[in-house]
Amino acid sequence: MKILIATSSAPFIRGDAEVLAGNLVEALSEAGHEAELAVIPFKGYPPGRIPAQILACRLLDLTETCGTRIDRVVGLKFPAYLIPHPNKVIWLLHQHRAAYELWDHPAGDLMHYPDGPVVREAIRQADRELIPEAKAVYAQSQSVSGRLLRYCGIASEPLYHPPANALLFHKSSPGDYLFFPGPINSADRQRLAMQAIAQCRERVRIRFAGEPGSLTEQAEYFNAVRKRKLSDRIEWLGRVSEDQKRDLYANCLGVIFPPVDEDYGYVTLEAMLSSKPVITCSDSVSLLEFVLDRQTGLVAHPTPESLAQAMDMLWADRRWGAAMGEAGRARYRDLRISWANVAEKLLC
């Protein structure tokens, strides 16, 4: 089959979605198909331009290339998933979130523009009208699927995929630290973890790996650690290599990852692959699809007190922590999270 993966991306920006799109092309190629990316450049501001970008996608013709039929289009991101094709399947990474759950969230931008409400309705209308054109609609997670149903009344099936290099993750004996991977930003809530560790009764240690959004942000974190006299309990590793990251997973006591409203979150899956329990928060949405409280990890309230309590529990009972890590690994296996499964679903 000739398959086009239709996605959109801000030029020069490479994030998880771009990595996923590349992995999907590889997976489809490995399954014996001819797969290629069709990336639509996307600029979400000012909002008044967004309807024109929807229309631009709708005017594209991806049915053939040089006289040969394109058998299938897999749509991933807004507005590329709206490109018409008679044999289209959508695997929804996410909709234009500022028009939905991020409308009145600090991370949403649409609300700051005078025509924001009208553009929000236009986006919702386009999604409601055009997503159902697809032969099948999958979502990257339960939370994405739930939002599509809640806001647009469109049912979809969650379809999980593995993190990059899933086979290379391994386990080792629990070490003397909790691991907090990922870029340092307000959405991932490293600050909450820092506030929590100050309230722990145990001598909990956290090793953070990831780059700050800016030097100012980095200075703020360093100052906060100094001010709270936590230098011996918090370690900033900065950017680490993929090998180092896997080792940090393998040797930690557990993983702490309490992002707000995360759509998928590779960190959880990587922890599960490393047989480590995950401490997360009750508002970390999609992580709760994988972290079962007191079975594969601990789900705290998004407060320093509650998070500190969970960290203390894991620190104090390491045998229990190890058992939860093993249960996480088993759960990963049970969920059949693999690229082969993704390819099979998207092409059936």
Next chain:
Amino acid sequence: MQVLPVLAKSHEVVLWTDQDHVAPEVHKIAHVAHYEPGTPPWREINNGTISIYHLGNHPEIHASIWQISIQQPGIVVLHDLCLHDLFFTFSVRHRNDRAAYLNAMERWYGQEGRQSAEAFCAGGVSAESMPQDFPLTREATRNALGAITHCGGALAELNETPACPTAALDLPYAATEEPRYRVWLAARDGVPHPPYRLVVFGYLNRNRRMGAVLEALAGIGEREQFRLDICGQLWDESHIRAEIERLGLNSIVSLHGFLSDDQVEQKLSTAHLSINLRYPSMGEASLSQLQFWDYGLPTLVTRTGWYASLPEDATAFVRPESEVADIQAHLRAFLADPGAFRAMGERGRRSLKNHDPERYVDAMTRFAAEALGLSPRVSALALARKIGSDLTEWLPAASSSYLLERASKEIYTIFAGRRRG
């Protein structure tokens, strides 16, 4: 203040204003928030489900509201239908931006509009004919999700039907309770008559026809049977005073200027006939007219615009082409049968049930909900305009038909809500 208390009972209302002074009683009803027209707090404004903009011809009050309304689409309530004066005064006089005015005129009336606007700016066209010939109502509803008027069919008559849905709702007015009305009736009966008291009321612009009223009064032999109270600010007080002098009406006509609420009550409760003429009309509905009816006052009105739609049995009509003769005929009819005119005023008061604010708010919120559901059309229209203008720039008309057809079909598919039928 007719709508706000009722609206606030069932909805969370934020009253946005750029004015420094807001009546203290308003703060008790709704949350009052301030905005600077140059830097509106969009995030807070967008917190509302829908914005409702009230527009009339007063640039100091309405120009900044209009500026917000074209950026953040909402429901526009048109208190005047001919808004030419608003846009001319705001653009040319206040902002010294003649181009904006000329562009607006061209946008809606083509080259003829631009040329007339240029002539008007140069002083070659009368200020009275411009609003009638070029009302610029669609400039006020540009980008609106919906428009509310208080006069059915008026926009179509003006040839100013906007692209958005419209609704004509009866101007809201909460009638005063019956016991108080009876006190007013007793006060009216207590005034020795004749002479009968006539009252003219409000902001008395040129179109209030004071010249015709004075001439009519001066021209009838029974004029001593009447006293005329002119209450409110006059557009040219010295001219009216001179007319009163010239026509020998000094003992019959009194000028009162602006009155307090108590003084208004005293005047209206002791008057026998009100005169509420408009010509030309800017298409506005008259709250004063509803207030006259609240007092059970029979009224002379011009048979034009909104006034022409008033119940035949509750008003006495004056034709624009024979104003003086008609006013005189009504005054004589009044003297012949004051009871018939009193009954006319009572019928007017009964008709206030059609203006119940609860009914108005109910209709307005239903209309707003419907208009909100159609809001993607604003994006569709903007997109269609953009494509039209872009294609004109680089694609010959003969080659653009395929693209236009595809684009319009897609715009319809995306934004028209076809699946919802």
